Amino acid sequence: MPVRPYWAARRTLARRLRRGDGAFWARYGEMAASLVDFLQTNGVRVDGGQVASIGCGDGAITVGIAHQGSPSLIVGFDWEAPDADRVLERARQAGVGTSLPPAVHFERFESGGIPAAEATFDAALVALNWGEIEQLAGPVAGVGRVLRPGGVLAVMLSRDWPARLPAGPAGDGPSLEAIQGMVLAAGLDLVAVTMDAPVAAVPAGQSWAPLATLAVRSLAILARAPAGRAGSLSSDEPR
Amino acid sequence: MSTHAPRQAPEGPGPLVYGDVSTRRAWRQGPQWFAEHYHDAADQVIEFLAGDGIELGGKRVADIGCGDGIIDLGLVHRAAPHRLVGFDLQATDEELLLRMAVESGAADSLPENLEFQACGETELPAETGAFDVVVSWSAFEHIEDPISQLREIRRVLADDGILFIQVWPFYDSEHGSHLWGWYPEGFAQFLHSDDEIDAKLRAENFGDPGWSDRMLDIFHTLNRVGVDALHRSLLAAGFHVAKAELITNAVHIPPALAHIPLSVLGIGGVKLLARPR
Numbered sequence: 001m002p003v004r005p006y007w008a009a010r011r012t013l014a015r016r017l018r019r020g021d022g023a024f025w026a027r028y029g030e031m032a033a034s035l036v037d038f039l040q041t042n043g044v045r046v047d048g049g050q051v052a053s054i055g056c057g058d059g060a061i062t063v064g065i066a067h068q069g070s071p072s073l074i075v076g077f078d079w080e081a082p083d084a085d086r087v088l089e090r091a092r093q094a095g096v097g098t099s100l101p102p103a104v105h106f107e108r109f110e111s112g113g114i115p116a117a118e119a120t121f122d123a124a125l126v127a128l129n130w131g132e133i134e135q136l137a138g139p140v141a142g143v144g145r146v147l148r149p150g151g152v153l154a155v156m157l158s159r160d161w162p163a164r165l166p167a168g169p170a171g172d173g174p175s176l177e178a179i180q181g182m183v184l185a186a187g188l189d190l191v192a193v194t195m196d197a198p199v200a201a202v203p204a205g206q207s208w209a210p211l212a213t214l215a216v217r218s219l220a221i222l223a224r225a226p227a228g229r230a231g232s233l234s235s236d237e238p239r
Numbered sequence: 240m241s242t243h244a245p246r247q248a249p250e251g252p253g254p255l256v257y258g259d260v261s262t263r264r265a266w267r268q269g270p271q272w273f274a275e276h277y278h279d280a281a282d283q284v285i286e287f288l289a290g291d292g293i294e295l296g297g298k299r300v301a302d303i304g305c306g307d308g309i310i311d312l313g314l315v316h317r318a319a320p321h322r323l324v325g326f327d328l329q330a331t332d333e334e335l336l337l338r339m340a341v342e343s344g345a346a347d348s349l350p351e352n353l354e355f356q357a358c359g360e361t362e363l364p365a366e367t368g369a370f371d372v373v374v375s376w377s378a379f380e381h382i383e384d385p386i387s388q389l390r391e392i393r394r395v396l397a398d399d400g401i402l403f404i405q406v407w408p409f410y411d412s413e414h415g416s417h418l419w420g421w422y423p424e425g426f427a428q429f430l431h432s433d434d435e436i437d438a439k440l441r442a443e444n445f446g447d448p449g450w451s452d453r454m455l456d457i458f459h460t461l462n463r464v465g466v467d468a469l470h471r472s473l474l475a476a477g478f479h480v481a482k483a484e485l486i487t488n489a490v491h492i493p494p495a496l497a498h499i500p501l502s503v504l505g506i507g508g509v510k511l512l513a514r515p516r
Contacts, residue, residue, distance in 0.1 A: 041489070176501040190497040193505045197485035199290065207479040210467045211509065212502030215483045221501075 024060050024090045031127040032064025034156055038220045039069075039123070042192050044152055046071045049122035052114065052146060053077065055136045059087040059106055061127055066101040071123075074103050075116070077139065081108040112138040119148040127156040130219075131173035137182055144187035150227040153188055155179070158196075158218035175213045179221065188223035195219050273309055273343045276376075281313025284374055284403055287510055291482060293401055295320045298371040301363070302326065303392060304378020308336045308355055312345065314374070315353045322352050324370075326363055331355035361387040365395040374403040379469065380410060380461055389476030398515055402478060407508025409465045411499065413490050414507065417457055420445070429496055433459070466509050467502065478513040485509050 039046060047070040053062040056076030066074050076082060084106060091097045107115055124143045126136065133140075133155070143153050157179065174182075183190065200215040285295065295318035302311050305325030315323050325331055333355060340346040356364055361384055373392050382388050392402060408414045413425035421427070421439055431439075437455060444451040464472065466485065473480060486508035496504060 176505070180501045184497060189494055190492045192489060192491045193501055194489040195485070195487040195501075195505050197487050197506075199287075199482060199484040201482050202480050204479075208474065210502070211470045211480065211483050211485070211511075212465075212467050212506055215485045216487075216506075219501075 024058075024094055027057065027060035027127075028064035028067075028091070028094065028096065031156070032061050032068055034220075035061075035065060035125050035127050035154055036069045038156060038194070038222070039125075039152070039154055042222050044123070044154075044222070045069075046123050046125075048072050050120065051075070052116065052121045052124040052143075054114070054124055054126045054139055054143070055128050055132065056082060056106065058082050058090075059084070059104075060090065062104055062106070063087060063091055063097070063100065065125060066104050067096065071103055073105070075121075076104070076106045077109055077114055078106075079109055079135075081106045109139050113142040114139050114146050116146045118145055119151075120146050122148055122151045124151070124153045126154065130157045130159045133157055133179060133182070134174050140182050141186050144225055147188075147225040149225055151225045152191070153183065153186065153221075153223045153225075155183065155221045155223075156218070157220075160217055175210070176216065176219065179219065183221055183223045186223075188225055190221065191224050192222040193220065270343060273339050273345075276307075276309035277313040277340075277343065277345055280310045280376055280405075281317055283405070283510070284310070284314060284376065285318050287482075287484070287512065288372070288401065288403060291512060293372070293512075294318065295372060297321050299369060300324070300372045300374065301365065301370040301395065303358075303363070303373060303375040303388070304381065305331055305355065306378070307331060307339075308333070308353075309339065310376050311353055311355075312336065312340055312349070315350045316345070320352065320372075322354070324365070325353070325355045326358040327355070328358065328360070330357040360384065361391050363391050363395050367394050368397045368400075369395050370400060371397050372401045372403070376405045377407055379404060379406045380408070380415075380464065381457070383460070383462060385462065385464055385469065385472045386475050389472055389478065393477045393515060396515060400515065402473075402513040403511070404469075404513070405508065405510045406464075406466075406469065407486050409503075409506065409508060410461050410463045411465055411503040412507040413488070413504070415461070417461065418454060420454075425490075426493055426496060428458075429499075430493060465503050466506050469509065473511075473513050477516050479516050480511050480513050482512040483509055484511070 036046070049071050051065065051069070051071040051074040053065060053074055053076040056062045056078050059076050059082030062074055062076030065071070084100060088100050109115070124147060126140065128136070147153065195216050196218040197215045198217060202214060206214060288295065295314060298320050300314065300320040300323040302323065302325045305311050305327050308325050308331040311323055311325045314320065333349060337349050340349070358364060373396050379385060396402060408417070410428065416422065416428040418427050418436065418440070421443060427436060436458065440451040440455050470480060485506050487506055490505050492504060
């Protein structure tokens, strides 16, 4: 398999994790909290529910969601299953736990998709650096299958994650519409979108680039599986 | 019409003759509207430019689509330009502006370096290169032919000049219809037919049939320009965008609108700084 930028970025991240420079906190704290907050803002709670953490990387975000969202089950999926011992070691060093929450499990994608039965999860959560989402297009396309009717997909992308790593270049990665297409192609209904777009200097060499892609630094999308029957997540929203 | 002599506040409350929609809004919403524009909007313009080391002090400034002129008064008081000319299709009601300024305690006369002129849809009564800075606040969504207007702005702007544009809301965004008084849930332009909208506004006119008629006229004449179309218009008119801040907020998407691009649904407006190429 050819080496792709995605894997190069992962290796860089792994090196920084080994150096203990705070990337654990970026994923365990900031990214997980952003996901849980975004869900709650939209009237969705994951406590007691069954959650898929898609593109969990080193697993820190999965542990963070488990601590902050209190699901009954959370499975972290990625192309390579995280090393649970290493995640626990990092959690111990960070002082956030001496054992992994029993709700946490890790698995690797199989055949380009999520190895789970139909209608397994109440929620699928994705939080990534913007440019990484393209590498998860296959698994995201299968989210509609593993979500229960009425279950939700939350996708949060940022060009500034993880903290302390260099920000992704402006306009890098898929367009807003490409990401929207991934969600719709999974058979889900869009529910809400939030963007963050601080003041952005437009590089002289990119004066032609669409502002909508160039200036948006982070994006959160909430989508819902069509409700043939009610899901088990508590929700303030009509299903 | 415009004069360099200080203009004094008219005596007594006298009947008001309503002009453009911003003047009407100003009268309807009173001190809040004045403060939002005299303080908040003017400060945003000044701060956005200051972020790039650009000051209006001593500069020749034009405001395109100045409406009631409140922002221009705020800019003149705060930034002390050499001259500020507000342009709009209908010349600003200076008497009303002064009255609002007096009632708000902002001024007891209009400054000598503030003037207002009527302009055409795509013609500005000004010499080539007459201005160092051109600003426009919440006006471009009303302009029928943005490229031609931007080309005219380019003509009156000095070659080393600066263009600041704020647009909110873009037509396709949540409140792009401008009818939030009737449709606070948003996206009325997609979820209701023109006939339904006309009927609702005429039935619910808040005691002011003229207000409903004016807002319907606004709604039916809004352009469909979004952030990327505005950007392309700027490029076509000889500008390049140097800085942009998208105006976004959390948006709930009605199921019927899932096919509309996120960049259209989720970006309500923009503030940008452009320079001639």
